[in-house]
Amino acid sequence: MTPSLAVIFVNYRSSKLLLDALSSLYRETAGTPPDVWVVDNASGDDSRDRILDAFPAVQWIDMGYNAGFARANNAGIRAAGDKDVLLLNPDTIVLDRAVEKAYAQLCDSDFVACGVQLLNPDGSPQISGNFFMKGGLNHLLLLPYLGALLRWIGYRSGTKVPNVREAGSVHPVEWVSGAFLMVKRSAIRQAGLMDEDFFLYAEEVEWCARLGKVGPLCIFGEERIIHLQGETVQDGKGYSGLTTRKDFQLMLSNHLRVRKQFGVGWFLVLLLGYTAGVPVFFLGNIFTLRGLSAPAQFARNVARLWWWTPRIIGGRPHFYKVL
Template sequence: MAKQLLLEVIIVNFNTASLLKKCLDSLILRIKNEGLFWSTLITVVDNGSKDNSLDLLKKHYPRVNLIVNKGNPGFASANNQAIRKSGAEFIFLLNSDTQIGNNVLSSLLKEMNSRLELGVCGPKLINPDGSLQQSIGFSPNLSRIFYWMLFIDDLPYLSRLIKPFHARNPYWYGQKRFVDWLSGAALLFRASLCQSVGFLDDNIFMYGEEVEWCYRIRKANFQVCFLPQIEVVHLKGGSQVNKGSAIIEEYRSLVYFYQKHFPHKIFLLKLLLKVGALLRLILFGIISRQTPKLKLYAQAFKMAG
């Protein structure tokens, strides 16, 4: 009987050939150095890339398991494709724009093996210059949405006192802690977890799928653990268009989250989102005369319903 794979690393790719190459090179190096080469499978799910991603994979990474989609079904759906087919004990979701360092995989696996109640764990994400990247937070209840929309959780004293939806203060990243959600850029979990809580929600195209999934994980009495001693470089950023899309998609995913889990509170959520969008429209679009943000938050205001 064939031995079960210990780990499967799943990477979703969409037109990021150059970044994907760097990601795979760093990943393969660490897998070899940590003695995981024969017990780890790398799977890349390509979401209809039009660049040279497929040629790159077929020519230079023949050992990588490749799943090819004709179109782009989204981050959650693509990951689910690979998760459903996985035969590994542990699954590590990794963005194509990441680079992992020494002992990341073995350290995450060690933590996961240390406690059965641990549902998912993730590293600290850092920018290429070593600076901290926001990647954790707490469940988006109405109070936290209120604090976020009115910038209350950014106030110097309150930003450490209030558990925020998006943790921006470095205080929250200073030590190992249990949080409500982690960024999907680098997540480790047991494959069996999906039998208890289900898969990522295919209805969320991008931005917010990890928030919704981690909510179900905690609801099933599993823990979500942030491990700041383990670091992964995440080349997040991109153009203003991408940042704008992220804001719109996050608003959209929050509305969906409430429709799914708290339908009786959807009116209050939309009201808070509209207030937040209007405030940002005035501050950044009108007073600061930033035309792109004026258009962005006008769209966000409309999207909130």
């Protein structure tokens, strides 16, 4: 039974995926279905008509502009009143009553928030939970050549792997993927809503850091959903690029999160690491004859990070949207 749970989807031109997600949610709920809110980020298409025609019980919120992930979810969380909430991506398929089973376990535990095991479409496990690395230094692993060296040093020194690809039955973690993030209302009252400075990426990481000060988080590994990773992002899949506008949004959000969670010093360490990665990328591509277009695009994005640095360090509220 899930009457005390509200499920929140953020929609931006993803009605086809959302129809499949909603179908699976209702199909895989044996008891009373949860309240469902769809928060639309000015899709400008027929999403509303398509969703409400198929699922008239869904409650719809129009943001009126592309508000991103944090602001849109916050609108849904506010609308849900006193209910516990599940943030669920439109590019997900619920399996074997995963939502109500996870909710029953969460309610019967001391955990304040949980995720479930995410699966790729072929059934292979996908990273579902994570641990914080001091200062967000794990972001340096994305850097070409330099990242491979840092990864080798980390393995040689026995550094703890910062993520959980395949969870046990109950696997404590420090932050949970925003594709499926279920949170008790009592924890939200203490930790606050998601930080609305974020447009896209890293907002759930920063939120989990605050939720973790209220109580522990976990992955319920026996409950599973399919996550079509990156399908709702308009500029391609994946989260490891460095050269496109989407990649810059990710870089900016990650640096912003480090500033908020760990402070200015660690933010500067990360920024200087990315800056050092520019000449390494150029030299590596020269020696491997891979061309200089990608290093030049990366250098442009790092220069843009420096342009944003005074504002980030200043710490005043700002909507960091560049897409």
